[in-house]
Amino acid sequence: MGRYLLNRLLQSLVTLFLVSVVIFAGVRAMPGDPALLLAGDDPSPETVAAINEQYGFDRAWPLQYLTWIGQMLRWDFGESIRTGMPVSETILTRLPATLELAALSLLVAALVGVLAGVAAAVRQGRPTDWLANGVALLGLSVPNFWLGLMGILVFAVALGWLPASGYVPFFESPAGNLASMVMPAIVLGTGLAAIILRQTRSSMIEALSSDYVRTARAKGMTPRRVVAHALRNSLITVLTILGLQLGALISGTVVTEQIFVLPGFGRLMVESVFTRDFPVIQATVMVTAVGYILVNLVVDLLYSVVDPRIRVQGGAR
Amino acid sequence: MPWSSPNGRPGRWRTLGVVTTAGLVLGGCAPLVEPQTVVNEERSGVDLPVRKGGEISVALDADPDALDPTLSSTLVGRQVYTSVCEKLYDVGENLEIVPQLAADLPEISDDGLDVTIPLRRDLLFNDGTALDAHAVKRSLDRHREMPASRRATELESVRSVEVVDADTVRLRLHRPYAPLTSMLADRAGMILSPTALDELGEDFGQAPVCVGPFHFVERVAQDRIVVERSEHYYDADLVNLDRIVYRPIPDPTIRLANLRSGQLDAMWKVSPDDLPAVSNEDGLTLLNQPSIQYMGMSVNVMNTDGNTAEPGQVEGPLAEDPRVRQALALSLDRDTINEVVFSGLHQPACGPIPPSSEFATEETQACPEHDPDRARELLAEAGVQTPVPVELMISNEPLTLRLGQVIQAMAAEAGFQVRLRPTEFAASIAEAQSGNFQTYISGWSGRPDPDGNIGSFHVRSGANNYSGHFTPETDELIREAAEETDPERRRDLYSELVPRLRDFNNIIYLYRERLYAAHSTDLAGVRVYPDGLMRFREAGFVAEGGEG
Numbered sequence: 102m103g104r105y106l107l108n109r110l111l112q113s114l115v116t117l118f119l120v121s122v123v124i125f126a127g128v129r130a131m132p133g134d135p136a137l138l139l140a141g142d143d144p145s146p147e148t149v150a151a152i153n154e155q156y157g158f159d160r161a162w163p164l165q166y167l168t169w170i171g172q173m174l175r176w177d178f179g180e181s182i183r184t185g186m187p188v189s190e191t192i193l194t195r196l197p198a199t200l201e202l203a204a205l206s207l208l209v210a211a212l213v214g215v216l217a218g219v220a221a222a223v224r225q226g227r228p229t230d231w232l233a234n235g236v237a238l239l240g241l242s243v244p245n246f247w248l249g250l251m252g253i254l255v256f257a258v259a260l261g262w263l264p265a266s267g268y269v270p271f272f273e274s275p276a277g278n279l280a281s282m283v284m285p286a287i288v289l290g291t292g293l294a295a296i297i298l299r300q301t302r303s304s305m306i307e308a309l310s311s312d313y314v315r316t317a318r319a320k321g322m323t324p325r326r327v328v329a330h331a332l333r334n335s336l337i338t339v340l341t342i343l344g345l346q347l348g349a350l351i352s353g354t355v356v357t358e359q360i361f362v363l364p365g366f367g368r369l370m371v372e373s374v375f376t377r378d379f380p381v382i383q384a385t386v387m388v389t390a391v392g393y394i395l396v397n398l399v400v401d402l403l404y405s406v407v408d409p410r411i412r413v414q415g416g417a418r
Numbered sequence: 419m420p421w422s423s424p425n426g427r428p429g430r431w432r433t434l435g436v437v438t439t440a441g442l443v444l445g446g447c448a449p450l451v452e453p454q455t456v457v458n459e460e461r462s463g464v465d466l467p468v469r470k471g472g473e474i475s476v477a478l479d480a481d482p483d484a485l486d487p488t489l490s491s492t493l494v495g496r497q498v499y500t501s502v503c504e505k506l507y508d509v510g511e512n513l514e515i516v517p518q519l520a521a522d523l524p525e526i527s528d529d530g531l532d533v534t535i536p537l538r539r540d541l542l543f544n545d546g547t548a549l550d551a552h553a554v555k556r557s558l559d560r561h562r563e564m565p566a567s568r569r570a571t572e573l574e575s576v577r578s579v580e581v582v583d584a585d586t587v588r589l590r591l592h593r594p595y596a597p598l599t600s601m602l603a604d605r606a607g608m609i610l611s612p613t614a615l616d617e618l619g620e621d622f623g624q625a626p627v628c629v630g631p632f633h634f635v636e637r638v639a640q641d642r643i644v645v646e647r648s649e650h651y652y653d654a655d656l657v658n659l660d661r662i663v664y665r666p667i668p669d670p671t672i673r674l675a676n677l678r679s680g681q682l683d684a685m686w687k688v689s690p691d692d693l694p695a696v697s698n699e700d701g702l703t704l705l706n707q708p709s710i711q712y713m714g715m716s717v718n719v720m721n722t723d724g725n726t727a728e729p730g731q732v733e734g735p736l737a738e739d740p741r742v743r744q745a746l747a748l749s750l751d752r753d754t755i756n757e758v759v760f761s762g763l764h765q766p767a768c769g770p771i772p773p774s775s776e777f778a779t780e781e782t783q784a785c786p787e788h789d790p791d792r793a794r795e796l797l798a799e800a801g802v803q804t805p806v807p808v809e810l811m812i813s814n815e816p817l818t819l820r821l822g823q824v825i826q827a828m829a830a831e832a833g834f835q836v837r838l839r840p841t842e843f844a845a846s847i848a849e850a851q852s853g854n855f856q857t858y859i860s861g862w863s864g865r866p867d868p869d870g871n872i873g874s875f876h877v878r879s880g881a882n883n884y885s886g887h888f889t890p891e892t893d894e895l896i897r898e899a900a901e902e903t904d905p906e907r908r909r910d911l912y913s914e915l916v917p918r919l920r921d922f923n924n925i926i927y928l929y930r931e932r933l934y935a936a937h938s939t940d941l942a943g944v945r946v947y948p949d950g951l952m953r954f955r956e957a958g959f960v961a962e963g964g965e966g
Contacts (some may be wrong), residue, residue, distance in 0.1 A: 133844035137851060139483070141491025141568035142863070143881045146726055151566035183621045184639050186482040191639045252672065257679040265679040267673070268641075323926045363674070364641035364666050372481065372640055372668075377844050 103217035109401075111349035120390040121383075123167050128351045128379050156379075158184050169383065178384035180365055183376045186301045188384045191369065196198075196388075198268045199354050199366035202285055206350065206357075207343070209290030209298055215339065217294075218301025219332060225306055234300060240295030245353060256284060266362035281361075289357045293346055302341050311355035337408050344400035347393060429848060453762040457932065458698045460706050466942035468958030473661040474683035477673040478950070481640045481666035486623030488561050491568045493863045496605070497686065500666055500951050501645050502544070503628035503928065505607035505931045506535060506554070507599055509949045511589030511622055513774055513866045515599050515709065519549065519609060519629060522586075523599070530594025530903050535602075537585045542650035543611035544633035546649065551581040557609045558589070564842070571874075572606045574666035583766045594901040596908060604701045634819040637857035640666055658943070658958030677702065677936060683935035684944060686952060690763045695938055705935045705946045707766060710772040712871070715810070715825075715926040718744055721886030726879045729886045735802040736822035742806060743923035749832035749926070751788035756929055759821045767930040769916050770871040772947050776905065781913035785918075793832035804833035809856040811849060814840035818859065821928075833962065850884040858884060859928070866949065868912055869900045875918055887924035 103215035110350055136152040137144070150185060153159040157168065178188035221233035263284055269277035308314060308331035317327050355367030375382035433597040448873065482495035487503055508518040517523060541591040558579045561569035575595035580588045589598070601607065614627035628632050629651070633646035635868035639748035643664040645655050665682070667673045670689035674696070676682045686705065688696055697704045717739045735742045752766035768785035771778055797804055808829065812822040818854040821842060841849060850858045862882070872881040876894055888891055900909040919925075935946050943957040 131845070133842075133848045136848060138844055139491065139568075142567070143571045145571050145574075145881065148566055155566050184481075184637075185481050185489070185621065186637070186639055196636055210931060216479065226419065250675070253672075253679070257681070258675055262556055265676045265681045266667070267681060278464075302864045305728065305790060359669065360672060362665065366636060367870065375842070375844065376483075 107396055112397070113297070116394060117387070117390060121170065121387060123246065124383055124386045125162075125169065128377075128382050130216075131374075131377065133377050135379055138377055139182060155157045157294065162266050169211075173384075173387065179380040181373075181381050182383075183373070188380050191381070192366070192384060192388060195364055195366045195369045197270065198363045199358070201271070201282060202289060202354055202357065202363065202365060202369045203350055205229060205250045205282055206288075206290035206293065206353075209286050211343070212291035213290070213294040214297025215301050215332075215336075217247070218298040219305055219328065220307030221298070221302045222309060223328060230302075240291045240298075242374055245288050245292060246356050246360055248291060248331040248358060251282070252284045253360070261336035264310075268363050268365075285357050285361045285363060287352045289350070290359070292353070296342060296346060297339055301335060302398075304338045305331055308332075332354070337404060340400055340403055340407060344397055347396050351389060353394075419458045421500050421784070441496055442587040443721075449779060452906055453694060456693050456704070456706070459704075460708070461704070462707055462947060463665065463945040464703055464942045466944050467961045468658050468956075470658050470958065470962040471660050472658070472959045473663065473952075474659060474957075475663045475665055475681065476954070477665050477667045477682050477685040479666070479669055479670070479687045484623035485609065485626045485634070485637070485643070486651070487557075487605045487626075487628075488567045488569055489623060489788065490605065494666070496951055498643055498645070499608065499630075500953050501632040501955075502626060502630040502634050503610075504630050505605075506609070506907060507603035507607055507926065509600075509603050509866050509947060511945075511947050513547065513601050513776070513948055515866070518603075519554075520602075521609075524602075526903060530901070533591065534582065535589070535596060537587070538652065539585055541629055541652055542795065543613070543627055543629055543666045544648045544650050544773055545613055547611050547627075549609060549629060550584045552584075553612050554577045554587045554609050555581050556612055556615065558587075558889055560610070560615070561606050569606045572601045572604075580836045587730065594903055596869035596900055596903050597755055597865075597869040598867065600870070601808075603866065603873050609844075611871045619663065632659075632662060635661075641883050644789045653955075656956050658956065659954060662954055674936075677938065680938070682702050683934065683941055683953065686935050686938050688934040690760045692765055693934060694761070696934075701939050703939050703941070704931045705933075705937070705944065707933045707946050707948050708772070708774055709931050709933045709950055710774065710866060710871075710948050711862060711950065712767045712770065712772075712864065712930050713859060714767075715859040715925065715928060715930050716850065716855075716858045716884045717746070717887075717920075718853060718857070719743075719885050719887040719924050720883060724852050725850075725883050725886055729878065729888065732886070733858070735806055736808060738919070739800045739802070739925065741796045741800040742802060743926075744921075745800075745832055746791040746808070746829060746834060747833065747923045747926045748786060748789045748793040748796070748928065749829045750928070751787075751828060752785070752928060754828070755821065755824055759817065764932050765930045765935075767918055768926045769927055770875070770925075771868045771916060772864065772871075772948070773913060773929060775866070775868060776911050777912050779909060779913045782916040784917065784920075790828075797833050803829070805835035806833060808834050809834045809839055810836050810857040811839045811841050811855040813843055813846060813859070820825060853886065854885075855884075860884070861931075863950065868898070871918070872896060872915070873887050873900060875925060885924035887922055889922075892918055892922075 114238045136149045136158060139152050142151045157165055176189060180186065181188055181191060217233045224230050256263045260301045267281055269281050270279040283333050284413060314331055317330055354365060355371050358365040358368040369381065370385040430864050478497055480494045481500055482489050483492045485495065485498060504518050506518060507515050508519045510516045519538055519541060521538045525534040537551060537554065537581045543549055560574060561567055562573045574612050575591045575593055575598060577592050580590065582588050591856060608628060610622060611627040614621060618625060631648060631651050633648045635646050637643045637922040646661045647659060651657060670687060674688065674692055677685045696702055717736060720729040722732055746789045756762055756764050756766055769782055771782045773783055809921050810822055812818055820840045826838060829836045849855050862871060873880040873896055876883060877893045878889065896909065897914045899908055899915060902908040902911060933946060935952055937944050940959055941957060942960050945953040
């Protein structure tokens with residue numbers, strides 16, 4: 102286990118290095134000059150030059166890159182060139198909303214998806230199954246920005262039950278926090294729930310028709326325990342899907358945060374691209390990459406919990 | 419009672435009904451109010467008795483940049499400055515310059531080289547520091563000299579700033595410069611607390627301290643900027659609100675939904691599509707003002723190597739033959755553009771000086787008629803092969819793309835084949851500056867002084883002269899007009915200049931946005947002037963019984 106972890110960590114470092122090179126080159130390959138954007142309405146060439154010097158954009162690329170890496174190792178992401186605020190501080194204030202949003206929508210997706218998927222599989226070919234499949238298709242096809250806007254119109258504007266926007270930190274007011282996160286979590290979770298539903302259904306159907314389930318039934322196991330038995334074996338595919346869908350989840354947070362005006366990480370990333378805020382783009386992408394790598398590591402470790410046949414020891418996976 | 423809800427907020431179910439119905443028939447319904455009615459109801463604010471206290475949330479259309487008056491360059495940043503950073507001069511309801519921190523309009527010497535500014539007495543910054551001539555000098559010098567200052571160009575004409583006595587400063591100029599007072603009515607005239615400058619230096623923008631009705635409390639990037647009522651403000655009696663939370667919400671649909679649901683109390687920029695509904699909606703007040711901004715199409719004539727570099731001649735009939743540019747201009751019907759793209763809610767524009775300006779004359783406001791026949795004749799005269807291919811670089815927002823498509827159709831009638839090149843904003847500016855475009859639609863937020871809308875756009879190597887076009891004669895005229903301190907003579911100079919610029923068609927002016935802001939009917943005293951800024955100094959919640 103220890104050796105496996107060490108291996109994975111080394112791999113992750115290599116990945117992070119590559120990410121850092123790609124993102125560093127990427128932001129500089131983007132059309133549009135940050136100094137020009139910052140220089141304002143009637144800029145003199147001297148002003149533009151002074152801005153370039155201030156942020157080190159006039160130095161050679163390798164030097165800029167090394168400076169950036171050196172700063173990052175000290176958890177110093179520099180200052181936003183747009184707002185002048187420290188990037189590390191900005192990131193820390195933006196993470197909670199996004200992490201909570203991601204966690205809650207995963208929860209919504211997993212609960213709804215697995216329960217409905219199991220129900221559909223157990224009642225295969227019957228109305229419950231049809232209904233679940235129909236709803237899943239709808240969930241997959243409806244874009245979440247539309248769902249979000251409709252949710253706001255109905256539940257915030259017309260009914261006034263939920264706030265249309267904003268984020269209340271959990272420790273300030275748990276109830277307020279929940280009220281502000283219900284709609285975003287459901288909106289973001291819908292698409293994922295549909296995917297999980299379909300995945301759970303098909304792997305459950307497969308499991309339910311396998312030999313060990315037939316044997317269990319023949320031995321007189323109660324239907325409820327049979328389902329639990331099969332479910333555990335189906336979960337491994339669901340887990341894989343969850344890991345793979347993380348990318349979609351992150352891009353989904355961007356849209357959801359825009360609609361519900363949440364002070365999240367996704368919005369930070371997108372808006373910093375539009376303003377060519379290099380330090381913020383670089384820092385947010387790096388943090389996202391670290392998060393992605395960590396989650397995938399956790400998913401791999403979880404496999405062995407769900408299915409003891411998969412052993413991580415010695416990298417035999 | 420099917421139309422009212424049990425919890426005392428009547429109208430919710432009705433709204434739900436409307437929403438559902440609207441959703442069902444979406445795309446097929448006519449506006450609730452004629453756009454013309456909306457345009458006609460010009461209103462800069464609502465006057466009703468208000469009570470003290472209260473907190474409001476205000477939506478801005480973007481997140482401001484650094485809140486340091488020396489360094490900031492966004493229009494949206496100025497929205498926040500109206501609350502926290504006052505200036506030597508301000509812009510009044512009719513774009514006139516009025517004293518703010520200054521006690522009176524400046525006294526200008528006969529040769530136009532000495533500008534003496536008397537200051538109001540007993541002013542305190544929001545940290546309690548006294549404002550005197552030394553503080554004014556320090557701020558103006560910072561605006562002029564700090565490396566990377568975005569104010570340097572605006573104050574270029576200033577040679578030195580002198581302290582005459584505690585309540586008077588004198589600016590000595592290199593050359594006479596009429597727009598100076600209007601520069602001092604913007605960020606270049608903002609005075610920063612010397613105590614805060616000592617403490618924060620270059621990081622002043624993280625906790626700005628000026629004179630203002632509100633003081634800065636906190637900022638969370640892209641989420642909120644919070645200001646609270648100042649106790650040190652000279653007119654503190656006039657200020658009613660305790661606290662304002664500015665929230666950047668880029669999408670107009672989402673801003674409006676939040677205003678309707680009560681999450682917001684006021685919002686900047688209502689989308690033209692929503693205006694007919696908003697103007698008629700219970701619970702919402704629409705503020706409507708003409709603006710000093712414009713949108714126009716720059717034609718690349720002489721920008722071969724970057725607009726601040728040496729001009730050269732761009733190839734192709736559009737750049738080489740003024741008749742072809744004139745044909746393109748004549749092919750565009752500004753009224754129809756306004757009707758089709760903006761439901762008639764904006765204002766056609768044919769020149770850089772807005773009709774509200776004191777320098778607006780018949781000559782500067784004249785507009786060539788839409789004339790596709792004449793356009794075709796001109797193309798024939800020029801001997802070019804039709805259709806003339808034109809590439810139009812345009813921002814990739816839905817409304818602007820609609821504008822591009824309408825232009826495409828109109829120009830086709832006269833013999834142009836317009837190809838749209840949707841480009842994201844930051845990228846488009848870089849392309850425009852380096853001359854990698856044929857035509858480009860962009861906007862200018864506008865300045866109260868005409869030179870701010872003309873100078874950098876038309877002179878040789880001007881910072882905003884994407885077209886690159888210039889002539890020595892018009893450059894001289896632009897300079898002369900900027901140095902003329904007599905308003906009457908200045909007006910004549912612009913009457914001579916603007917028609918000449920129009921004939922070049924290096925910028926084909928298209929339209930001026932009207933400004934639409936909305937707030938809840940619970941509020942009163944919010945002011946919007948043609949400079950495009952929301953002022954909350956005297957705003958407050960409507961007092962009980964004051965409902966109008």
